[in-house]
Amino acid sequence: MVIMKVFTAEHRKHQLESIRTPEYRKKMSGIVKTRCQDAEYCKRMGEAIKIGLNKPEVVNRRSKSLKKYYSNPTNRKRMSDICKQVEHTTEWNNNVSESLKGRIFTEEHRRNIGKTHCGEKNYGWLGGVSFLPYSHKFTKHLKESVKARDDYHCRICGTEDKLYVHHIDYDKLNTAPINLISLCLSCHMKTNFNRNCWKEYLFYKNLNSNRMII
Numbered sequence: 001m002v003i004m005k006v007f008t009a010e011h012r013k014h015q016l017e018s019i020r021t022p023e024y025r026k027k028m029s030g031i032v033k034t035r036c037q038d039a040e041y042c043k044r045m046g047e048a049i050k051i052g053l054n055k056p057e058v059v060n061r062r063s064k065s066l067k068k069y070y071s072n073p074t075n076r077k078r079m080s081d082i083c084k085q086v087e088h089t090t091e092w093n094n095n096v097s098e099s100l101k102g103r104i105f106t107e108e109h110r111r112n113i114g115k116t117h118c119g120e121k122n123y124g125w126l127g128g129v130s131f132l133p134y135s136h137k138f139t140k141h142l143k144e145s146v147k148a149r150d151d152y153h154c155r156i157c158g159t160e161d162k163l164y165v166h167h168i169d170y171d172k173l174n175t176a177p178i179n180l181i182s183l184c185l186s187c188h189m190k191t192n193f194n195r196n197c198w199k200e201y202l203f204y205k206n207l208n209s210n211r212m213i214i
């Protein structure tokens with residue numbers, strides 16, 4: 001026989017108050033810090049959390065509570081301000097990507113992500129430059145020449161898989177060889193974030209290359 005313990009509202013309130021005290025938080029923080037030094041424990045917890053988060057009922061519950069949270073404009077503004085303060089370094093992006101690996105998104109969730117990332121809401125919108133046409137000089141021949149100059153390798157990771165010719169300054173009309181570089185699909189996607197850093201890094205790469213003439 002399963003006995004369900006029913007907590008009264010007063011009991012729950014008392015419990016909440018007891019965990020909100022600074023002493024309790026300090027004590028818990030100490031315990032968590034000690035545990036987190038144990039790599040084996042962290043790995044085990046990471047796996048357990050991943051399994052727990054992927055349970056359909058948990059996904060549903062989280063989705064509902066997030067919907068409720070973000071329907072409040074004050075909450076949306078607060079999260080937006082926090083996100084603006086976060087420096088999206090390559091390491092940060094990689095960590096996010098790692099933590100999202102294996103997560104199951106429902107069909108509805110995927111559709112909603114699509115809606116919130118389209119058009120002007122997209123981080124790569126930048127006034128709609130992606131809809132601007134490429135220069136007529138950006139021909140198949142020019143792209144092939146750039147790839148040949150780069151030895152048919154991605155200039156960031158070195159792979160030979162599916163190469164694209166990237167405009168380093170993000171200006172589709174600038175077809176000067178120094179502004180063009182071969183990148184694989186994965187690295188090309190990465191250049192959508194931290195644009196200024198990539199611009200500097202890739203220009204520097206081309207400037208120091210002894211194969212600039214095409």
Ligand SMILES: [Zn+2]
Nearest residue numbers: 154157184187
């Ligand atoms: Zn690459």
